[in-house]
Amino acid sequence: MSLVLVLVSLASVLAQPTTLSGGAPTPTILSPPSQPSSTGTIGGFEIIGNSLVSAQQMFLGTLDKVFILDKVENNEARIDGHPAWASEYALGENTARTMNAVTNTFCAGGTVMGNGTWINIGGNSGVTYGGDTADDQSGGGPYDDPDGGKSIRTLVPCDDNSCDWIVAKSMTSRRWYPTVETLQDGTAIIIGGCNNGGYVNDAGQDNPTYEFYPSTGTPITSPFLADNLPINLYPLTFLLPSGRLLMQANRATIMLDPKTHKEYQLDDIPDAVRAYPASAGSIMLPLTPANNWTATVLFCGGADNDDWSQDWDIASFPASTSCVRITPDKSKSYTKDDAMLEGRSMANLIALPDGRVLCVNGARTGTAGYGNQSWAIGMSYADNPVLTPAIYDPAQPAGARWSRTGLQASTIPRMYHSSATLLADGAVLIAGSNPNSDLNIGPKIKYPTEYRVERFYPSYYNARRPQPTGLLSALGYGGPAFDVQLDADDLGGDAHNAANASVVIIRTGFSTHGMNMGQRFLQLDSTYTAYEANNSATLHVSQVPPNPAILAPGPALLFVVVGGVPSVGVQVMIGSGRLGTQTISAIGDLPESSFLSASSADGTGGAQANGALSMARGQQLFGPLGLVVGLVLGARTLFDFAL
Template sequence: MYLAMPRVALSPSVVFLCFDFRIFGGRAFGLHLKPRGQSPHTDFLNNFEVVGNSYASAQQVFLGTLDKVYIVDKTENNPWQIKDHPAWASEWSISSRQTRAMDAVTNTFCAGGTVLGNGTWLNVGGNQAVTYEGAAALSQAGGPPYDDPDGRQSIRLLNPCDNGDCDWILGQPMTTGRWYPTLETLEDGSAIIIGGCQWGGYVNDASQDNPTYEFFPSRGQPITSPILQNTLPANLYPLTWLLPSGKLFIQSNWNTALLDYNQNLETPLSDVPNAVRVYPASGGSVMLPMTPANKYTASIMFCGGSNITPDRWTEDWDIPHYPASSSCVQISPEVSSSYEEVDPLPEGRTMGNLLLLPDGRILCLNGAKLGTAGYGNTTYTIGQSYADQPILTPVIYDPSAPAGSRWSRDGLNPSNIDRMYHSSATLLPDGSVLVAGSNPNSDVNTFATYPTEYRIEIFYPSYYNQRRPQPQGLPNRMTYGGPFFNVSLTTADLFGNVDNIQTAKVVLLRTGFSTHTMNMGMRAVELDYSFLGNPDGSGVLHVSQPPPNPAIMPPGPALAFVVINGVPSIGAQVMVGSGSIGQQPTSPNEPLPQSAITPQQQSQGPTKKGPGASVILGQANGNLVQWLKVAGVSMAVLVIPSLC
């Protein structure tokens, strides 16, 4: 907001001043979100707390609103009912810790998911209608005992709500069935649906392979993908990310490619070294935060998995005792076609989730030391599990730490719950992490060595009990480029030292759709900013809108955090982009003001007082700064000479 300052006599030595000025924190941009307050203190710092019951075992999980987490299972004999049949979906309230059964309509076993640019969530694909123990039902249209119509071609939609009235509805079905598909939101807010198979099994095979991709909303018939054709049998849930160029990075079995989905062209990259990362090897994977410092370069890290060779993806050997890999590798596919090795995990791990935290670190939890994902009935299985020796203690990766010291377990405590095949995890708005699921069984079995798990846990990272910043001025909608916005921070937000404003990060984080060791669509983007530190110890961040490239941060809902000294604010939900599906408007980012910190008690001139107002003049990096107090409210003013 620009205001014209009238000519004002301040003193005999300063007779007239004329200038424009910008009130920091006063520029309007849509609606500003209310500060999110503080998190309640927990006795479980760096530890896990059991907080609820999921009703349906949490094979798939995502954060839908600031208060609601949505859970999706495969069709099975869960004890909670909906419409006179077992429920295989539910909604869990963060605030009340209560659960509501939901109706997913068709069988969602091993579906994929993402959120669209308008905020609608998709759950896509699944399995045929089943009866007890996962056997194929006689009627694929539904019926006793589970009333679960065939879900392989299903597209389910949900508009999350806080009033308990929303539920899943069916959209226009796909033209082909997909079990184990991957979804990724594109730069126009639509979704690409990649791969899968027709009826399932431990791994894929040529008789049921679906090596194609299609879109929602539909763009016509599916298109064949060479990388999926060439990577049988381990080509299910291909690991996929949208890159800043608008191309898609795809990793399947040992192979890697870039897909230009507009031209239907694939470019092979180097094979991933050391281990298979896709299901059922199920290594963890994550796109590292994109920041102004790294020029919004996309880098993807893979950790764990299994070095099983293609000819050994069978069920006739001792899978549950084959050691998982500890290898971690990283690739920046638009910089280099090759992978590089980075710090390995402390131990081999399969089915470990890698989750972005708002402070820039990465939490690794869940999984096992031995075996792979999947279940079956062989002489080697542990019950039905193809994995053994669960890993209960998380470990945290710090990308900013020196190489060789990036993984740490310092102060972290173990869970008491095994989280293996069909477990999930997602970040919550307060920076804690919800952990749920685990069910390496063909139907509900609460007595198995690794049982069907309904307990929900929350893990509380080290920053959780600290006083949180309470930024004021975050907009509820962000655009791709355009005017910057201003975020005000109090002295308390800066922990009593205005210099801490230099540690700030403003982070947009998509929490993603969690299933099978992946969080589809998860990414974090830091926004550029400059700052003004005020004489009273408060400060203002001048924050750029997201870069004018929707492929860096796809449109749709995201959490916005302001991080000071490694401590995040409570996340606020913002809409990035237009709020609709389609080409997103872009414009150049407005240049940011120069950063400055005005020392306390530094004044150069008299104080002008009027009714409820005072002005103190000072200097900051050569710019005239006013400290303006109106009606008891203080604000900083940068004086920009323009009219004299």
């Protein structure tokens, strides 16, 4: 069959409705990812633009657009005649446009739901100059910012500058500093918060409850939240493969069953307070076939403090160096991990596609928060910013996990109200920092309102990236495997490098206050067939494990990593693309990994086997559609080899 005829047949088949047995929307074959559009200084930072509003909250919404939320303040950037407190940052052009978040998003929470809609939850009262509470809470001068304490704002990200925030619903109670986590059905749980705010929580304004969005009824009281005043704001929360939620606040830890509402007591966290305002970095470590996708959560830094009054010099109090980890579906106890290279509060821990973790932002002394106390640094409750990042490698043995070899310092302090997120090209975007009650800029301000946006370039950034073919736009929970093709350039000219190839999915999360809510790293199971004849390979890749609690449904980035170098990520939909119970299918079988030497076939043996395998496995995965796609991939393989 000619390649032209194959393409005509493909167009005909694409017009027919098909489904994926694993429950995902019908996938398409994505174009191979390209190389990054530029290079960067490895291990260093580059100031690339202006965010228009300070990035207190930030997330990657599309491959090109990052969405930013601030608290209401007197930003120079305007929208509809008042200061803006939301923006969209275009990565390709390094430009920003203002957006209208409608109500005050000060210290809100957020996540992406299973249908791809982002939500931003809660906030605080409308304010006037200096951050003081406004007399009119329905909007009006000078900032035109209605009360956001009960707000649920939604956004469907776009690339054409047409999207904006919508206040979709109101909660039944106010939530300032709530945590939000996506559940296995793609809905969200909204946890905790307080009515009006302060440095820490207190019984007079506590909201020790959780609820769901879309709403399932009256909020449910959590004894765990009620018992852990005053440090129960922004409780550190992770969906576990068991379907339970790990929750950590003050020094206490539980697992919560969101279906039965039962709380299971775990051991107290040692060494330091980790939740806001101690604000340790926290992250779920990579879920991989090697660890059977078992969740281990790492906490690093914070403050070993039990006096949360404001009548002493908090800004000089040393941050903790302690790191601890827990595997809550297997054990109720924490274990000590390697200490950080220096104490940090307000650090962001960012999952990189090579399996390592970037630690960036934060301060050596003090905590989150600001105020007018005499000991404050301006208004900041922290001092001595940590400008040099560090790398944590969970694959290294104990005692060798932290390093900063080859890493350079930023010139911008990033402390309270800063944020960071992974980008599709594998760089990390860093923005924000604003320990001030209102806009505060000028040459004599030590920690001003910060608008500068930076990129950080990990060690792999300038390497030639894999450009795999056969990547799917959607993945289900279980179902038949699919094939991904790597050519000689992708494998560095050596087919043996297929043994060091993997396919990983990362939910980049909603970044605020040292957290990336919903961040997750999952490695898919895979095997390979490598061909010495042309130094190419086929990766045989499983769908997502058949348990949505391992990786919640919704959009995510997919990377193919070869020898520690990731492709540019593509955006894929995990699950059905809808809210509700996800379809679960048996996981498809993978062939054993194999290496076909040149002597095992004639000069085109590798290409012929590669093409035939694409056709056969395409038929297995998608029936007629897969057969045609497989024919195209197979024909391309033969054609490329002939050239």
